[in-house]
Each structure stands twice: as structure tokens, then as C-alpha cells.
Amino acid sequence: MQTPHEPGETAAKERTLTSVGDYLEAAWERMPAAYFGNMFGVEGDGISRTDESNRAAFNAIGLHPRVLVDVSEVALATTVLGEPIELPVLLAPIGDMTRIHPDGELGAVRAAGEAGTVMVLSLAASLSAEEVIAAAKRPLWFQLYVLRDRGATRQLVEYAEEIGCRAIVVTVDNPGIIQRDVRPGHREAWGTIGRLGLGGRLQGSGLVLESVDPALTWKDIDWLRSATSLPLVIKGIQTGEDAALCAAHGASGLVLSNHGGQALPDTVGTVTRLAEIVEASAGVEVYLDGGIRQGGDILKALALGARAVLIGRAQLWGLAAGGQAGVTGVLEVLADELRAAMKFCGLADVALAGPALVEATR
Numbered sequence: 001m002q003t004p005h006e007p008g009e010t011a012a013k014e015r016t017l018t019s020v021g022d023y024l025e026a027a028w029e030r031m032p033a034a035y036f037g038n039m040f041g042v043e044g045d046g047i048s049r050t051d052e053s054n055r056a057a058f059n060a061i062g063l064h065p066r067v068l069v070d071v072s073e074v075a076l077a078t079t080v081l082g083e084p085i086e087l088p089v090l091l092a093p094i095g096d097m098t099r100i101h102p103d104g105e106l107g108a109v110r111a112a113g114e115a116g117t118v119m120v121l122s123l124a125a126s127l128s129a130e131e132v133i134a135a136a137k138r139p140l141w142f143q144l145y146v147l148r149d150r151g152a153t154r155q156l157v158e159y160a161e162e163i164g165c166r167a168i169v170v171t172v173d174n175p176g177i178i179q180r181d182v183r184p185g186h187r188e189a190w191g192t193i194g195r196l197g198l199g200g201r202l203q204g205s206g207l208v209l210e211s212v213d214p215a216l217t218w219k220d221i222d223w224l225r226s227a228t229s230l231p232l233v234i235k236g237i238q239t240g241e242d243a244a245l246c247a248a249h250g251a252s253g254l255v256l257s258n259h260g261g262q263a264l265p266d267t268v269g270t271v272t273r274l275a276e277i278v279e280a281s282a283g284v285e286v287y288l289d290g291g292i293r294q295g296g297d298i299l300k301a302l303a304l305g306a307r308a309v310l311i312g313r314a315q316l317w318g319l320a321a322g323g324q325a326g327v328t329g330v331l332e333v334l335a336d337e338l339r340a341a342m343k344f345c346g347l348a349d350v351a352l353a354g355p356a357l358v359e360a361t362r
């Protein structure tokens with residue numbers, strides 16, 4: 001892959017990028033064409049449809065402006081699984097697409113540290129979790145796929161515990177289907193799991209896409225629950241029924257996610273289901289991802305009961321546009337826009353966000 005630019009080169013330019021859309025444009029200019037599909041969701045095979053439905057769902061919600069409230073100071077800080085964060089935006093796991101810039105995961109995790117938030121490191125990352133954690137100011141959450149080989153899966157979980165990860169984020173929206181390994185590049189990316197995600201431990205064990213267990217059930221979640229003392233977050237929940245099962249099976253958190261539009265193409269946008277899922281989740285913390293592009297989206301998600309949101313593509317666009325500085329830039333833009341949206345809505349603290357802030361517009 002070409003290296004579009006050196007780390008730090010775009011630091012000056014970053015200040016001229018004032019929206020996530022600006023980062024998308026800057027990323028677009030620098031990206032090798034082969035990466036466009038995953039980065040932008042423009043392959044025309046259904047991926048874009050669901051990504052659009054995430055956006056359409058946000059666009060179908062209006063915010064309620066309120067006036068004459070003292071919003072000279074607004075507080076964005078909250079907690080996720082008891083961990084204080086300064087901004088309710090986490091970095092989503094994005095595989096090894098981080099290699100789009102030489103800063104990679106190290107740039108992303110440093111940007112998360114600067115912003116005071118948590119990074120969820122992908123099992124398919126391009127560096128081991130140990131290497132990433134060495135650069136991290138904040139605890140990492142470890143994203144896991146349950147492998148057919150439960151011994152190897154257990155080793156992964158023990159590895160995450162040993163190096164100090166604070167949660168296991170188990171992705172359950174079947175990767176065997178969503179990643180559609182017929183696409184050029186995917187099989188190669190998945191071939192790296194054994195070498196990289198496992199910190200070298202299972203080297204040579206030939207872990208590839210097929211290693212991920214397509215036959216996973218809630219019984220396996222029970223097994224995972226018993227295999228670790230770390231909190232479990234289940235990623236890829238899209239219905240109230242499954243949210244209730246997350247609670248029944250001992251999860252501490254769930255991510256309402258359609259894998260950024262890479263799962264079933266004909267689902268509704270994630271935010272459409274948020275209130276129902278929060279209602280069913282019986283106290284399990286609910287996070288949302290899919291289509292977060294501006295501060296108002298975050299406020300809508302918080303109003304409907306999300307504890308925080310995660311960013312996948314917006315993070316990638318920042319990384320592609322300017323490495324660590326680019327991810328910092330994206331997080332700053334989102335924080336500024338969230339603050340502004342809160343001020344217009346007369347909301348001084350994210351903890352006060354509630355359903356009265358939003359209404360369906362169509």
C-alpha cells in the first residue's frame with residue numbers, strides 16, 4: 001500500500017478541517033482506490049444502503065432547542081463501565097484498516113488518550129494489544145471474535161486480562177458473512193489475526209477467517225462469561241429481544257450496531273431501535289455505533305438512552321487524513337459540535353440528556 005504522507009505532515013492543514021465531512025474529503029484525496037469500499041461504504045452492493053439508513057435514521061430525528069438556560073459551561077464527561085471519560089465517544093474497532101496511515105493504532109490510541117476516551121482494539125488489529133497498550137494513556141477494551149477453538153479463545157481472554165484491558169467486547173454479528181471474504185483484501189487481512197491480535201501467542205496456528213465460530217449461541221456467551229472476570233460488552237445487537245438476552249446472560253454492556261452497514265443490508269438505522277433496546281436492556285449499558293458524523297448525532301443518541309457512541313469510519317477518515325493529529329481533530333470537531341448542540345438545547349450536562357430533547361420528524 002502507498003504511504004500517502006508522513007505522520008505530522010498535515011498538522012497545519014488539520015486546523016482548516018472543521019467537520020467530519022472535511023476529514024472524509026481529505027481522506028478521499030489520499031486514499032488508494034482499493035480502500036474506498038470499506039472506508040466510505042460505496043461499493044454499491046448493499047453496503048452503502050445500510051450505511052445510508054444509519055444516516056437517514058439520524059436525519060429523521062429533530063432536536064428541541066431551548067432558550068434562556070445558563071449554558072456558559074457544558075459538561076461532556078461521563079463514565080463507561082465505571083471508567084470516567086471526558087467525551088461520550090469511543091473509538092470503534094476497525095480491524096487493520098488503521099494501516100491506512102503509518103501512525104496506525106498507535107496514533108489512534110494516543111488521540112484517544114488526549115481526548116480522554118477509550119479505544120476498543122480490534123482482534124484483527126495490525127499491532128498486538130501489548131504494543132498498543134504501551135502507547136495508551138487510558139485502559140483499552142479488547143474486541144474479541146469467539147473462535148471455533150475455545151482453547152485459543154480462552155488464551156485471548158487471558159491475554160487481554162494479563163495486559164490490563166478493562167473489558168471484552170465480543171462481536172456477534174457473524175463475521176463469516178459480513179466480511180464477505182470474496183472481496184479482495186479481506187482474506188489477507190483476516191489471515192493476520194493469529195500473528196497480530198494474539199500478541200504472537202498463537203503464532204503459526206493458522207488463524208484465518210474460518211477460525212471464527214459461525215455457530216455461536218447464547219450458551220457460548222455463558223461460557224465466555226465464566227471464562228473471564230472482565231466485564232463483557234456484546235457488540236452487534238439490533239433488537240430489543242436480543243438486548244434483553246444480553247442482560248439475562250450477564251453482559252455489562254451492549255453495542256447497538258449493524259457493523260457500520262456491513263451486516264444485513266436491509267436493517268433500519270441503528271438509532272431507530274435505540275429507545276426499544278435501552279428499555280429492554282435492564283440496566284446493561286447501551287452504546288451505539290453506525291453513522292455518527294456530527295455532534296448532533298451524539299446528542300440524539302444520548303437523549304434516547306445511549307451511554308456513549310463509537311466511531312468507526314469517522315476515526316478512519318481522521319487517521320487517513322492526518323494520522324494521530326487527524327483522529328484528534330475528528331474527536332475535537334465532534335466535541336465542539338456536541339457542546340454547541342447542547343447549548344442550543346439548553347443542556348448543561350450530558351447526564352441530563354433525555355427523550356424530551358428529540359422528536360421524530362418523519
Ligand SMILES: Cc1cc2nc3c(=O)[nH]c(=O)nc-3n(C[C@H](O)[C@H](O)[C@H](O)COP(=O)(O)O)c2cc1C
Pocket residue numbers: 038039054092093094095096097122123124143171235257258259260261289290291292310311312313314
Ligand atoms: C474498515 C472497518 C473495519 C472494521 N473492523 C471491525 C473489527 O475488526 N471488529 C469489529 O467488531 N467491528 C469492526 N468494524 C465495525 C466498527 O467497529 C463499527 O461497528 C462501525 O464502523 C460503526 O459505523 P461507522 O463506520 O458508521 O461509524 C469495522 C468497520 C470498518 C468500517
